[in-house]
Amino acid sequence: MRAPADLSLPSAPALAPLLALDPRLPGVWAWVGRHMTPDAAHDDAHLCRVAVWTRRCAPQEPPALAVAAALTHDVVNLPKNHPQRAQASTLAAQAVLEALPDLGFSPAEAGAVALAVRDHSFSRGAVPETRLGAALQDADRLDALGALGILRVATVGGHLGRALLDPADPWCQSREPDDQTYSVDHFFTKLLRLSTSFQTDVGRAEAQRRTAVMHAFLAQLGEEIGVPYAPMD
Structure with missing residues (x-):
């Protein structure tokens, strides 16, 4: 260690x-x-x-x-x-x-x-x-969202040797998300639904703003890989 x-x-x-x-x-x-x-x-x-x-x-x-x-x-x-x-x-x-x-x-x-x-x-x-406790939880979760959250997903995924995404089904439309294998899947297992768990008004508003940033990132990623982004329900 x-x-x-x-x-x-x-x-x-x-x-x-x-x-x-x-x-x-x-x-x-x-x-x-x-x-x-x-x-x-x-x-x-x-x-x-x-x-x-x-x-x-x-x-x-x-x-x-x-x-x-x-x-x-x-x-x-x-x-x-x-x-x-x-x-x-x-x-x-x-x-x-x-x-x-x-x-x-x-x-x-x-x-x-x-x-x-x-x-x-x-x-x-x-x-x-x-x-x-509610404020600390919200503040810590905010760092997992937005541009910072995107960087952290890539950093952790690279450290653990995960692939960036599943090229056959990047948006998990016909499979269960697997963020132990694909970094992008972490958006679907956790990050895109995280804003619903916020406890404070300030934290919730900022979480919603940062979640929109991540949706925009995934839409751009879809353009670059030739598979239009399809948010999960």
């Missing part, structure tokens, strides 16, 4: 103003840097984008808790094909619950952040119990 990267120094442009929101947050970021194993789809830029959108989706939540939840939500980052993938958010939540009191957060604050981290995961299939 790859050793955790040193994420303690800001590299994403949005990170510095986020850390400046509360004096405890630089310590949170340093802790994440010591424990998280990043990849191309789960790096410091991803964590920053999730933090920005968590705050937008729940502006009434304390900034320190919103940013702490976003920065720590992938502290246990397991590959898509790992047998414990569905338990990653639960493991991350336990680590957060144990670590945050040592970083200046009260037990109640640590519990709120850990609960949001536990419930954010798509693999876990949970409906968040709190507004913070």
Whole structure:
């Protein structure tokens, strides 16, 4: 397994103003840097984008808790094909619950952040119990949509050795989608229906906009491969 990267120094442009929101947050970021194993789809830029959108989706939540939840939500980052993938958010939540009191957060604050981290995961299939959890889940799912989502599908598919698409039936019209074999199938197994799962008004509106971007991409792809895009019902 790859050793955790040193994420303690800001590299994403949005990170510095986020850390400046509360004096405890630089310590949170340093802790994440010591424990998280990043990849191309789960790096410091991803964590920053999730933090920005968590705050937008729940502006009434304390900034320190919103940013702490976003920065720590992938502290246990397991590959898509790992047998414990569905338990990653639960493991991350336990680590957060144990670590945050040592970083200046009260037990109640640590519990709120850990609960949001536990419930954010798509693999876990949970409906968040709190507004913070709903905002974190929406923010994380937004990063799977739109132009960013397209890039991440290609990145993960390439890493796992998946073919781009099924040339005989790219839109799954006469077969079940199989995103373990074809990267484009992931749009049909998950991404194009993801917007219906959003919990906040802000997140839902942005998800619908980004889903339209992905439909436009698939339409262009259909033109290029000579098979007109046919959205699944």
